[in-house]
Amino acid sequence: MAIAKTNAVRLLDRLGIPYELRDYDVDPDDLVAESVARKIGLPPEQVFKTLVARGDKRGVCLAVVPADCELDLKALAKATGDKKIDTVSLKEVEPLTGYIRGGVTAMACKKTYPVFLEETAELFDVISVSAGIRGVQILLAPADYIRAVAATIAPIAKPKA
Template sequence: MTPAIKAAEKAKVSHQVHEYHHDPRAESYGLEAAEALGIAPERVFKTLLVSLTGHKSQLAVGIVPVNHQLSLKAIAKALGAKKAEMADPKLAEKTTGYVVGGISPLGQKKALPTVLDSSAEQHPTIHVSAGRRGLEIELSAADLVSLTRGQLAAIAAE
C-alpha cells in the first residue's frame, strides 16, 4: 500500500484503486494508464512539479489531464508567483518520495501548494497516480482538493 492510498483511507474519502501492467517503454505514463484502464484521457490526470520564483514555497504541484500540457504562466498566476518552470526530476522525486511517472499528489513527504485543473470538476471522479507506475487512484475532484489542501484553477495549456 502506497502513502497515497493510505492518505485516502485515513481521510475516509470514497476512492477506488486501479492497477494495470506498466510497460517501461511507454512514452506517456498518463496516456498509458488511460488506455490500459479504458478511461477517457481527460479523466486521467498527471501530477507535475514546478519550481517557483517569487513565492514563499520553492516548489508546487500542478495536476492536469494527461492529454494536455501544464501552462506555466497559469500555475504561476494561480499561486501568486512571478514565474514557474518545470522542476528538476531528481528534486521532484526527493521532495515527494515518489519516482517520476508515479508521483501522486497524495501522501507526499512534504505538503506543497497544489493546483488542480478546473476541468476536473466536469467529471464525477478523476484518476491520479496512486504512488507508483501502473497504479491509479480514482476519487472526486473535491476530495482531491480537500486532501491536498489545494485549489482549482484553469492551468492546462490550450
C-alpha cells in the same frame, strides 16, 4: 493480485474518502499519461498527471493537469503568485516528493506543497490520479481529491502543442 497499500491510499483511508484502485501493466519506456488512461479504460481528460514546479517567489508546488494537456506555466505562475515558474528537473522529483516519475501524486508527499488542480477536473464525477507507484491509479470524486490535498482550482492546463 492484491494491490499494495501506498501512503496515498492510507491517507484516503484515514480521511474516510471512498476510492477505487485500478492497476495496469507498466511499460518503463512508455510512462505517458495517455497510455495510462488507455490501460485503465478512461478518457485522457479524466486521468490527471502530477507535475512538480518551482516558482521564483513561492517555491515548490504541484500542478495536476489532464493527461491530454500540458501545463500552462504562465497560468500556473498567475495562480501561485509567482513572476516566473518552471517544472523541476527529473532528478529533483524524487528527492522533493518521495515519488518516482510515473508515480508522482500530491497525496502523502514527503513534504506538504501547495497543490493546483486544473479546473476541468470538476466536470467529472470521478478523476484518476497516481496512487504513488507506477502501475496503480486511484479513482475518486474531484471534491474528495481537492479535500485530501487542499487543492486550489485554477485554469492551469492548455492543449498539447
